[in-house]
Amino acid sequence: MNNIQSGIPGFDQLTVSELAEGGIPEKSTTLIYGPPKTGKSIFCNQFTYSGLSNQEPCLYVSTDKGVKQVQRDMMDFQWLTQNYIQNQSIYFIDGISYLSGGKFENKNNLVSSSVSNPADLMVKVGIGTRNVYKTSNHFRSILDSLNTLFAFNPDQMVIRILKAYLRRITEAGGTGLIAYTEGITDPKTEKELKSLFNNTIRLDGQNIHIKSDYEDFNEVKTLESAYTISDKGIVVN
Amino acid sequence: MIPKIESGIPGFDELTSSNDGTGGIPENTATLIYGPSKTGKSIFINQFIYKGLTNDEPCLYITTDNGYKQFKTNMDEFNWPIEKYLDSNSLYLIDTISDVSEGIPSQSESFIQSCINNPTDIMVKFGSGVNYISKNNPLFRSVIDSATTLLAYNENMLIIRVLKAYLMRVNEAGGTPIIAYTQGSADSIIETMLKSMVDNIIRIDGENLYIEAMNGIGKRSSPYQITDNGIIL
Numbered sequence: 001m002n003n004i005q006s007g008i009p010g011f012d013q014l015t016v017s018e019l020a021e022g023g024i025p026e027k028s029t030t031l032i033y034g035p036p037k038t039g040k041s042i043f044c045n046q047f048t049y050s051g052l053s054n055q056e057p058c059l060y061v062s063t064d065k066g067v068k069q070v071q072r073d074m075m076d077f078q079w080l081t082q083n084y085i086q087n088q089s090i091y092f093i094d095g096i097s098y099l100s101g102g103k104f105e106n107k108n109n110l111v112s113s114s115v116s117n118p119a120d121l122m123v124k125v126g127i128g129t130r131n132v133y134k135t136s137n138h139f140r141s142i143l144d145s146l147n148t149l150f151a152f153n154p155d156q157m158v159i160r161i162l163k164a165y166l167r168r169i170t171e172a173g174g175t176g177l178i179a180y181t182e183g184i185t186d187p188k189t190e191k192e193l194k195s196l197f198n199n200t201i202r203l204d205g206q207n208i209h210i211k212s213d214y215e216d217f218n219e220v221k222t223l224e225s226a227y228t229i230s231d232k233g234i235v236v237n
Numbered sequence: 238m239i240p241k242i243e244s245g246i247p248g249f250d251e252l253t254s255s256n257d258g259t260g261g262i263p264e265n266t267a268t269l270i271y272g273p274s275k276t277g278k279s280i281f282i283n284q285f286i287y288k289g290l291t292n293d294e295p296c297l298y299i300t301t302d303n304g305y306k307q308f309k310t311n312m313d314e315f316n317w318p319i320e321k322y323l324d325s326n327s328l329y330l331i332d333t334i335s336d337v338s339e340g341i342p343s344q345s346e347s348f349i350q351s352c353i354n355n356p357t358d359i360m361v362k363f364g365s366g367v368n369y370i371s372k373n374n375p376l377f378r379s380v381i382d383s384a385t386t387l388l389a390y391n392e393n394m395l396i397i398r399v400l401k402a403y404l405m406r407v408n409e410a411g412g413t414p415i416i417a418y419t420q421g422s423a424d425s426i427i428e429t430m431l432k433s434m435v436d437n438i439i440r441i442d443g444e445n446l447y448i449e450a451m452n453g454i455g456k457r458s459s460p461y462q463i464t465d466n467g468i469i470l
Contacts, residue, residue, distance in 0.1 A: 036432035037450035064434075069408060076239060076453065099402040100409035101364065147433050151397045181433040184426055229455060231256075 001214070002026040004138075004175060007050020008043065010236030014225050015210065024199070025212065026138060029166050029176040031194060034203035039229050040179040041065075041073065043203065044144045046233040047177055048090075049079040051140040057089045057132045059141040059174065061125065061165075063115045063148040066097035077233050085110060089135075091128040095121055096148060116152040118161045125165055133172045141169040145179035146193075155189045159196075166196060203227070208236055239453045240264040242376070242413060245288025246281060248470025252459050253451060263452045264376070264413055266436035267404050271418040276443045277463050278417040279303075279311065282382050284467040285415060286328075287317040289378040295327040297366045297379040297412070301353055301386040304335030305342065315467050323348060329366045333359055334386070354390045356399045363403065371410035379407045383417035384431065393427045401434060446470060 003023030006012055016022035024030060024047070032040050041064070048058050062070050070092075071081050084090050088109045095115040097104050104112045109131065113121045132139045143165065149158045162178070169176050180193065182202075194200055202209040210223040226237045241261035244250055254260035262268060262285070270278050279302070286296040300308050308330075312319050322328035326347040333353040335341045342348055349366065351359045370377050381387070381403070387396050400416065407414040418431055420440070432438055438449040446468075447458040459470045 036429060037438060066405065066409070096401075096405060097409075100405040101367070102409040145433075147430065148401060151394060151401065151430060181429060183429040184433065186426075231453075 004056070004140075005050055005054065007046045007053075008234050008236060009232070010225070010227070011208075011234075014223055014236055017221075024175060024177070026175055027170060027173055028198040029170060029178070029196070030199040030201060031178050031180060031197040032201045032203065033180040033182050033194075035183065035205065036181050038203040038205045039227070039234050040181070040203055041144050042077070042229060043201070043234050044142050044177055044179055045070070045074050045077070045079060048140060048142055049074065049081070052081070052084045052089050055089075055136075057091070057135050057139045058084075059091045059093075059125070059128045059132050059139060059169065061093045061095060061121070061128075061141075061143045063095040063143070064145050066100055066102075067092055067094045067110060068097075077231065079233075091131050093121070093124050093128055115148050118149075118153060118157060122161060122164055122168075125168060129168055129172045129174070132174070137173045139172075139174050141174040141176045143176070143178040145181065147179075147181050147184055150185055155185055159189070159192060162193070162196060242294070242378075243288055243292065245284045246468050246470065247466075248459065248461075249446075252446075252457055252470055253448060253454055255453050262413060262415075263437065265408060265411055266413065266452055267408070267434070268413075268415040268437040268439060269418060269431055269435040270415060270439045270441065271420050271431075272441040273421070273443065274419050276441045277461070277468050278419070278441060279382050280315070280463060281439075281441065281468050282380050282415055282417055283312055283315070283317060286378050286380055287312070287319075290319075290322045290327060293327070295329065295370050295374050295377045296322075297329045297331075297363070297370050297377060297407075299331045299333065299359065299363060299381045301333045301381065302383050305330065305332050305348070306335070308332075315465065317467075326369075329370050331359065331362050331366060353386060356387070356391055356395060360399060360402065364406065367406050367410050367412070371412065375411050377410075377412045379412045379414040381414075381416045383419065385417070385419040385422045388423045388427065393423055397427065397430050397434075400431070404434060 004026045012022035091109045095113045113124045199212045208227045212221045241259045250260035329347040331349045333351045437451040440447045446461045461470045
């Protein structure tokens, strides 16, 4: 089993085991969830940036914020993305800027879609997956977040889109990290949601809870530690 | 460094100052102010927009709780006169609640009427408002006071979508939006959605003001009072 560097200081040390170096299990799927404003997007962006700095491309589906906002949020932490967009290491699907009234210039690797049009979103995920797969057979795949998808579509539709998305990226060798704000769907949907992932990471503002399901070893592993959000991003203590 | 704009609330900019010494509301980010009813959310917002107006930052104001007359009375109570800003079109007011019979000023370039139970109409008028106000101003403040009434009159998930579109448009145009919401007035799913959509969360409970989240600074709090001059920390 292989883990890839998370990019979060302290995280890889926390997740190290006898079987493998620490990090996020490669080619697995992880749900990162928790109450609002606990650092889920920061975690996603930090993970993305770490990959980019290691020549791992990224498929980034953004439904909460437009590409400009995401870039600006990353810049607050000195994670500069412009070059990676230019050299096409990121394939960015912007599912929300269509609401902003601004002009959107589609490029090869910067495409507009609509959070209220899951069919279009999935077509673009398909194109995006092939695009990053061509450059590398391991890549990182971010979906930030499910919240807006749930606001614009029926719950069961979102679950179906998510299943299709997860299948698509894992088949292509991607490592998926998907963000979700706890409490924005009913408990039944939330439970179903969590069951779709190999790993879950919960951020509650003070502690990070990691739960990994190693099917091959028939083992569920849980870890917990305190974390803080600094001007360098999330730091696990 | 995250650029900030002056809040106009004495003590607030000091409370929110970051390592580089700047305080206030982070420019071009979205803020939710919430808490129980009658704790000063509208006062906070009015103080915030009045500060903007006196700094030549125009304001796009969607009022859903108080019609024009009540809004003006509320501002006058704290000696924040708004007529001249309406006349100069630096205050763009979308009044969704006044009855036509209430003797309000006739519609002008910057005083527009809409209807609380017609979110589509509100969004169309708001869209024109954003274009109007951002045409000559890279910076502006934008207010919805409050989301509570919008939620009460309409299907809740529709309002979440409307608010998302609202925030995206203001952000694109360079504005700094703030939304007021009365804690507990919608179910917890909607309340959590609201919180997840914004960058900064301020809660006030009548005694203390809590910064529950803010870009670049994290959690802070301070006691506050409501005086003749508005909120003071």
